[in-house]
Amino acid sequence: MVEIGGMPILWHIMKIYSHYGINEFIVCCGYKQYVIKEFFANFFLHNSDVTFNLTENTMKIHNTHSEKWRVTLVDTGLNTLTGGRLKRVQEYVGDETFFLTYGDGVADIDINATLSAHKAAGKTLSMTVYQPQGKLGVVDIDTKGNVKGFIEKPKTGNNWINAGFFVCEPKIFDVLEGDHEMFEQQPIARLVKKGQIHAFKHFGFWRPMDTLHDNKELNKLWEQGNAPWKCW
Numbered sequence: 001m002v003e004i005g006g007m008p009i010l011w012h013i014m015k016i017y018s019h020y021g022i023n024e025f026i027v028c029c030g031y032k033q034y035v036i037k038e039f040f041a042n043f044f045l046h047n048s049d050v051t052f053n054l055t056e057n058t059m060k061i062h063n064t065h066s067e068k069w070r071v072t073l074v075d076t077g078l079n080t081l082t083g084g085r086l087k088r089v090q091e092y093v094g095d096e097t098f099f100l101t102y103g104d105g106v107a108d109i110d111i112n113a114t115l116s117a118h119k120a121a122g123k124t125l126s127m128t129v130y131q132p133q134g135k136l137g138v139v140d141i142d143t144k145g146n147v148k149g150f151i152e153k154p155k156t157g158n159n160w161i162n163a164g165f166f167v168c169e170p171k172i173f174d175v176l177e178g179d180h181e182m183f184e185q186q187p188i189a190r191l192v193k194k195g196q197i198h199a200f201k202h203f204g205f206w207r208p209m210d211t212l213h214d215n216k217e218l219n220k221l222w223e224q225g226n227a228p229w230k231c232w
Contacts, residue, residue, distance in 0.1 A: 001035050002209055005222035008039060009209055010103055012229065014069065019231045020111035022099060023068045023200060026092050028085040036126040037073050061134040082185050083177030086172075093170065100166040106229040107217065109165055114200050118167035121198035125172055125191055128165035129199045130206045160199065163206050205229065 001008040014025055023112040029036055039046060070091050075194035076085040086100070097118070099111070119124035158217060161182065174189040176183075191197045209215060221227045 001032070001039065004106075004209075004215075004218050005227075009106065009218075010036070013066075013101060014108055015232050016229060017099065017111055018067065018069065021068060022111065024070045026072045026074060026089050027103075028089055029073050030076055030078055030080060030085065033073070033075060036197060040071055040073065043067075080179040081181055081184075082183040083176050083181035085106070086183055087176040087178065090173050095170045097100060098168055098170070102164040104210070105164050105206065106227075107163060107165065107202060107206040108204040108228040108231065109163075109202055109206070111165075114167050116212075117200045122230070123167045123198040124175075124194075124196040125188075126198040127168040128163040128202050130161040130163040130202050131160050138200050145168065160201070163202055164208070165202075167200075193196050 001010060003009070003079060004012055010027070017023075027036060044050075044061045047065045050058040051062065053059075074089050074092060078087040079087065081180060082102075085203060097115075099115075106143075107128075107130075110178075112125060134216070172191075177186070188197070204213045207214060209218065218227075222230075
């Protein structure tokens with residue numbers, strides 16, 4: 001629920017999906033789940049002007065702004081790991097293809113393109129991957145020690161990282177064994193062994209919210225009106 005531009009990053013991610021017509025969401029709640037539930041329970045209070053008449057004990061909401069969303073908030077346990085959290089919402093997901101994301105990163109990702117690529121690949125799981133820039137510049141030096149050039153924060157060779165945006169088939173639940181598993185470890189390893197993961201390469205903007213620096217950078221982009229993930 002860390003904020004970008006005064007709204008939780010969760011809201012930003014949901015707005016991205018909603019732009020592509022995805023308006024049904026299931027949120028795996030754990031630590032501080034009340035904060036998430038309070039946000040949606042009082043959604044109008046967070047997004048509209050309100051008049052409170054304390055004498056009459058009434059409330060009037062002005063300029064009502066709502067979303068087309070249907071949001072299910074599921075208590076998946078305080079100490080449950082990511083694989084277990086996904087397993088616990090199986091009954092709400094049903095038997096159709098679904099999207100999955102961590103909720104801690106934003107991107108200018110084309111959600112429809114990820115779905116099309118997933119269907120074409122015919123795998124159980126499609127993982128969006130991203131080629132990050134190095135944190136430091138690279139100096140190009142020849143055999144005589146002469147500097148031939150300098151590349152500021154280049155792409156990191158052929159290394160790709162998990163960007164945290166997935167498309168899943170319901171049979172993914174077959175490789176989830178319980179609360180003790182990290183989704184990124186044992187379940188992913190089982191799918192890799194079966195050859196059931198497709199990589200969707202994303203070449204645009206992607207940024208996680210891992211550090212205070214990330215938070216400041218994302219808020220700066222938003223305040224400058226230069227947020228690449230804002231597709232709505």
